[in-house]
Amino acid sequence: MDGGSQLTKYKMWIGGEWVESASGAYFESDNPFLGKPWALIPKGNAQDADRAVRAAHQALTTGAWPKMTASQRGALLRKLADLIGPDAKRLAEIEVRDNGKLFAEMSAQTTYMAQWYYYFGGLADKVEGSVIPIDKADTFNYTRHEPIGVVVAIIPWNSPLLLTAWKLAPALAAGCTVVIKPSEFTSASTLEFVKLIEQAGFPPGVVNVVTGLGADVGSPLVEHPLTNKVAFTGSDRTGGLIYQAAAKGMKRVTMELGGKSPNIVFDDAEIENAVKGVISGIFAATGQTCIAGSRLLVQESIHDQFVEKLVAFASTAKMGNPMSMDTQVGPVTNPPQFKKILEYLEVAKGEGAKPVLGGAKADRPECGEGWFVEPTIFTGVHNRMRIAQEEVFGPVLSVIPFSDEEEAIEIGNDVVFGLAAGVWTQNMRRAFKMAEKLQAGTVWVNTYRAVSYLSPFGGYKRSGLGRESGQEMIREYLQTKSVWISLATEVPNPFIMR
Ligand code: NAD
16 A cells, blocks of 8 residues: 555555556545545456465465465464454545445444454364265265365455455355455455565465456456355446356355345334334435335324324434544445436336335435435335345335235235345234244244354345355355275276276
8 A cells, every 4th residue: 555645546465465457557435535546556457356366375375375274274363363453444434435335334333343263263172074874885985075166255445344244254264265355336445454464474375355337356356266266245236247257167155145125114103103213224324225214114003193203213324424423324335326326216206116214315514425325215106116126235224015914925025136124013923923924034923133253144036046154154165075084905896886
């Protein structure tokens, strides 16, 4: 990093060295609150992708990393986790400068993400193969769980370092090496974070960061013959392209994609809590979360009363500088996303939805030149409307009434996505039934937006493939080998399968 010029200039991290891109080109990274650039990021291309994957492959096959025991890898991960705490606020500030999310949220995230490195560091030497009581005489059979190899981790802009941790921690615990491709909108925090990797003492090439556009650098990383797995978080559109490209090379994938999650409020819910839960589902992080509860399904009998309370609460949300601890709704991260949200507002109005709050870009003095959208609530939404089916990724809530449990389940599941769902009720029988029937990788009852390193996270249907976090998920970075050892003194008839 060179802070001497007006814009902070970064380098990429490949094979244990800070390098410029092969072309020497840079692109600007914007501050969404100020609406202007603050950093210069190297514009990588296929040559850089090749260099990074080769560095990762070399570190996988030679040098210190493959010689390390799982316990030594675990110790390195825990050392990295120790380094995160003291640096968490600084990393959060960089995230906010790049993606405009609230400092309050990002500093909580960067602090909490250390837990993924502690947890998977602890798990590294607890992956055990088994001895199989095989049904052949004089034969010893056992399994080994080996690293899948070079992992390409492709990250979106909404929670860069946390979503990186979800991939990097289990991949390193498993003994893989990794090339990280952060979003072109938020590359700086990852480039700062890898300094901690360097400090922790990971051998060169075990972790690499290549920056640039998806088509320029993401595609060549996925297609590279030495890439063994792609761990992707992003939109379902890009996920589909990557899945196809990975299939050609028979590469493993995990896909954490988009959502259109229902937040379902029954008439027996604790209303004040449900209002807060719905607000947190859609207006926290300016709605730019994969788990946004963007469809409020509310029981007909309480529809008007609930919407009134919701509007009253949401209309007090304080917008402005994301670095201020009392700001509640920050800017949208980038101009294309800003434009997309504003287009969806018009789509919704054109479909006949009624904006009972917001419905336009925010022109408040406290929003300055930033890319702000008013927290928006649409009533009169039918679930077949585009505003109810497509991911907006912004502070836009669609309110859809339902009559009973069956209808709530039917509407809740009637989307291509299945990432998450919320249920607000005091009836436990109903809570369990809803948790069973909703087609979503995560169901929250009387809460929303809770995640942990201990619990699996991922999508049903078009929301993804595979899971992240939790004990089993280290398996996503391992492959199983079956080893057969004959103890017989003689090889039997070679023409017959044993
Ligand atoms: P995106 O799909 O546009 O980009 C994600 C990443 O893919 C970026 O790094 C981008 O450069 C890269 N990319 C783009 N084209 C590529 C290609 N052809 N080959 C390889 N890489 C390519 O997503 P985004 O706009 O950055 O993020 C928002 C999306 O992410 C939303 O849909 C959201 O729901 C989803 N998301 C999902 C989760 C989850 O865990 N399920 C979490 C956060 C965000």
